[in-house]
Amino acid sequence: MIPYGRQSLDQADIDAVVAVLQSDWLTQGPTIERFEQAMAERCEADFAVAVCNATAALHIACLAAGLGPGDRLWTTPNTFLASANCGRYCGADVDFVDIDPLTWNLDANALALKLEQSERDGTLPKVLVAVAFSGQSCDMRRIAELAERYGFTVIEDASHAVGASYAGRPVGCGEFAAMTVFSFHPVKIITSAEGGMVLTNRPELAERLQRLRSHGMTRDSQQMTEASHGPWYYQQVELGFNYRITDLQAALGLSQLSKLEGFIERRRELAARYDRLLADLPLTLPGPQSEAESAWHLYVVRLHLDAINLSHRQVFEGLRAAGVGVNLHYIPVHLQPYYREQGFAEGDFPQAERYYAQAISLPLFPLLSDEQQDHVVEHLRRLVLEE
Template identity: 55%
Template sequence: MKNKVIPYGKQSISQSDIDAVVDVLKSDWLTQGPAVPAFESAIAKYCGVNYACATNSATSALHIACLALGVGEGDIVWTSPISFVASSNCALYCGASIDFVDIDLETGNMAATALAKKLVLAKKRNKLPKVVIPVHLAGQSCDMAAINELAKEYNFKVIEDASHAIGAKYKAKPVGSCDYSDITVFSFHPVKIITSAEGGMAVTNCEVLDKSMKRLRSHGITNNPDEMTEPSHGPWYYQQLELGFNYRMTDMQAALGLSQLKQLDNFVSVRNDIATTYNHAFANSTVAHLTQSDDCYSSYHLYIVRLTQCNIEKHKSVITGMREQGIIAHLHYIPIHLQPYYQALGFSDGDFPNAEAYYKQAVTIPLHPTMTADEQQFVINTLIGLV
C-alpha cells in the first residue's frame, strides 16, 4: 500500500456530526448551554447510572473525581503502571502520594491477586490506599467484582479509569454502571471510541459526588440556593464554596459527543469484528494478543499484541519496520514508574516486573472503524513478516 499511512487509531466523523456542531455554532450558546446537560443525560442513560459530569478532558475528570472523594495531602492512591500518566498524575494534583499495582501480563490490566497481596502488606504498615484506580486497558474491564470485594474489606474507594472503555460491558452490564465503583471516567479524545474533539465524563450513582464534581469543574462556584451559606441576593448571585477549576466542556464539544454517541454501538461492533479477524490471523503465529475474559465485552479502543519471543532489539525493529511501511504501530504504554519524574519520586526498575515485561513485548497495531479489509490484511502480513 505504497504511500498509504495507516494510523493506529483515528476519529470517524459523519455529516450528521458536522451538522450537530454547526447547529450549535448558529445557536445562542457556544458554551454552558443546553447541549452539555443533554450529553450528560444521554451518557447516564446509556450506562444505566444516575449522574454524569462532563469535563474538558478525562484528565480533568480524574482530578475532580479524586477531589470529590476527599483525596488530599497524606492520602495514598494506587493505580496501574500500564496506563497514560494522567491515571496517576490526578492523585499528585491533589497533594496525595501515588503507588502502583502490578498487572496481569496476559490482559495488561491491574491484577486483582497482586492488589490483594499488596493490601495485606499495606495494612500491616498502616499504608492503605484511600482510592484505587483500576485502568481498563484497550477497552477491556478489569476484574471489578474482585476489586470491589477488596474495597469493602479494606475500606478504599474506587475510580474506574474507563478512558478506553465506553461501549464495553462487564458481566453483561455497561462499563460505567458503577456497580463496583464510586466513579467511572471516560475519555472522548479523537482516537477514542467516540469523540467530542477533547472531552471527558465522570459518572456516578452518588448525588453528593456528582454535585461536588460539577462545582469543582466550574471554579468551585454554585448558584444553587440550597448549597449557599446565606440567602441568595438575587438571580445574579453565586458563591464560591471551594477552590475549583475551569474544566467545563463546551456546547460544541457536547453536540459532537452527543451525535457520536448514536453511533457508539456500531463503532464497537466494527472494532470487535476487526479484532476477531486479527485474533484468527495470529492464532498460529508467535504473535499473542491480550487475553479477553469471558465476563467482558471489550470496546477495543486498542488492539495490543505481545511479541513473547522477541528480544528488545527485535521488538524495536518490528515497530520501526511497520512504520517504514506506513503502518503507525505504537506502544501503549511505557510503565509510569519508569518515567524520570516518577523515578525522582523513588520508583525504579524492578518495582513492577510484569509491567516491565509487558513493555518489552507490547505492540499496538491499527484498529479503527474506517479500516478497510485490504488495510487490515496488509497490517497482518507486514507484522507476521517482521516477527
C-alpha cells in the first residue's frame, strides 16, 4: 500500500538520536534549545518554544493570547479537530468561517462579512486560528488587516506549512500573525516523531509560553513573588502543563530540519507532476493562494461527480483496493457529534461541506517515486473515466 504520507528518515537522523541516548541528557537538555534556535533562525522569528505536539502548542498559544471563558475563537471547518478544540480547552466558545471555494482555506471575504455582523451583535472573536491547509497560508495580509481593525489575535496553525513562505518571507516570521504553530508528526514536512512548536516575535508571549509548557513554573527571579531561597528554588506562578518535548525528539527534529529544503523541493516536484498528469481528468486540482508558496504537505483533488460514473466513496475505495492509501482531509469539524451538541448543523458552512463530499488526498511525500506516483495516477484515471 502506498501511504498518503510518511516520514523520510536516514542514517543521519538515527545517529542524531543515538548521540542523545549516549549523552547525559534524555529529556530537558541542550538539544531542545538548539532545535528552537535553528527553527527560529530558519523562519526569521525572534522566539521558538518547542512542545510535545502541535495540539499542546495551539492550547498554550491560546492561553498566552488571553483566551478564556466567555471569549470566542474562530477557525475554519476544514481542519483537524485540534484547531477548534484548543479554544474549548480554554473554556471559550468556538465558531467557524467557511472556506474559499478555490484554495479551500479559510475565506477572508467570508471572515470580513462575519466580523461586520459580529461587531453589530457584540460577538467578536478574541482569537482567530488561521489554518495553512495542505501547506499553503490563507490570505494572511487581509486577515492581519482585519485583526488590526477588529482587535483579535491571529494564531497561524501552520502544522502543514513548515518550509512554506508567504509574501516572500518564511511562514513563522511573525509579520502577519502573533504566533505560528508547527507540527512535527511523522506525516508532516519534518518530524520529531511527535512534537510541536510556537514561534513569536513578542517576548512577553514567549515568556508565558515557556512557563505554560512546564507546569507554570519559573526560575527567573523577576517573575517570582519573593526573593529566591537558593539555586534550587523555583515558583509556580500560574497553572501550567507538562507539555515539554524531549532532547531525543529535538535531536531528530534538528537533524530533519537540515534536510528541509530538499524535502520541500521534492514535494513541489511531485505536486507539479500531479498537476501535469491529472490536468485532463474530471477533477478540480489545488488552487494557489495569492502571495503564498506552499510546502505541499497534502495534494488534494476534488471529484467532478456529475461527470464520473462512480460515487465519491467508490472512487476512494477503488484506490485503496489498488494499493493507493488515499485519505480525506477533512471531515468538517462542525459536523462532528461534539460540535453538533454545541448547536452546529449541516448547511452551516456549505463550501466546506461541498468540499468534503468531493475531496480525496493523494499520496505525497519525499520518498514517493515517480513510478509510485504513476501507479496512483493510472488507477485514479481508470476510476474517474470508467464507463
